[in-house]
Amino acid sequence: MSTAYKVSVTDNATPAIDAKLAQCSPARLRAIVGPACAKHVRTHLLGNGTNKRGWPSTHFWPDAARSTSWFANASDSTVIISINKIGVRQRYYGGTITPVKAKALAIPISPVSYGHVPADFPGLFLLRTKKGAYLCQGGSSEKNTRGRVRGQKLAGGNKSRRQTAALTFLFKLVGSVTQTGDQSVVPSADELMQVAMTRITEAVK
Numbered sequence: 001m002s003t004a005y006k007v008s009v010t011d012n013a014t015p016a017i018d019a020k021l022a023q024c025s026p027a028r029l030r031a032i033v034g035p036a037c038a039k040h041v042r043t044h045l046l047g048n049g050t051n052k053r054g055w056p057s058t059h060f061w062p063d064a065a066r067s068t069s070w071f072a073n074a075s076d077s078t079v080i081i082s083i084n085k086i087g088v089r090q091r092y093y094g095g096t097i098t099p100v101k102a103k104a105l106a107i108p109i110s111p112v113s114y115g116h117v118p119a120d121f122p123g124l125f126l127l128r129t130k131k132g133a134y135l136c137q138g139g140s141s142e143k144n145t146r147g148r149v150r151g152q153k154l155a156g157g158n159k160s161r162r163q164t165a166a167l168t169f170l171f172k173l174v175g176s177v178t179q180t181g182d183q184s185v186v187p188s189a190d191e192l193m194q195v196a197m198t199r200i201t202e203a204v205k
Contacts, residue, residue: 026077029200034070034079036199037192041081042068044187051114058115064088079196083186094181106135106171113170121170135171 042065050057064085072079090097099105108114118124124135 027072027074029203030072030077030079032199032203033196034072034081036195037079037081038068038070040192040195041065041083041187044191045083045185048185053111053114055111055114060085060087081192088185090179091182091185094179096176096178098176104133104173104175105177107174107177108170109134109172110168110170112168118171124170126173127167127169133173134169135173137168137170138166 045061045065045068048061050061064083064087067084068081069084070079070081097105106118108116113121118135121135121137124137127134127136
């Protein structure tokens, strides 16, 4: 007496694998990784803080964060994060800055001139000293006999007060400036890779 066994094989694996493969399509993953990495870059830029001198902020890093975007390169399935803000590249790589349309660079040396250019201050004049050349702004202030500064002369005058010249150094003129690069101003490649892998893992569970 012979015994026969009938074995039926049902393919349940292929549909599940196909579903996973669909979740891992380059187009889908780019759409997941791009926004996540761009958000991480924006957060990092905002964390760079303001200038070290404590002068009024020019909002450089918030502007850089707002100008951060991403796009996909379909030809090689990559995601590119772009920071469309002049000056970020210079801070990252460093290098020497030389004047283009002028004979010298005007470096702000005062909280008043920080974030501005000489054209913002009509009436500047050049003052040369042993320490270099400066663009200054002239003015006047008043002092009483105790040496306390008065911002404005009162009508009618006061013999106990005298008007003195005030000189404000706003810019120093230099031939060039060499800036040291700082790669910490943006996230490292390892950081962005970790963000990408985390989002991919979450998306294909």
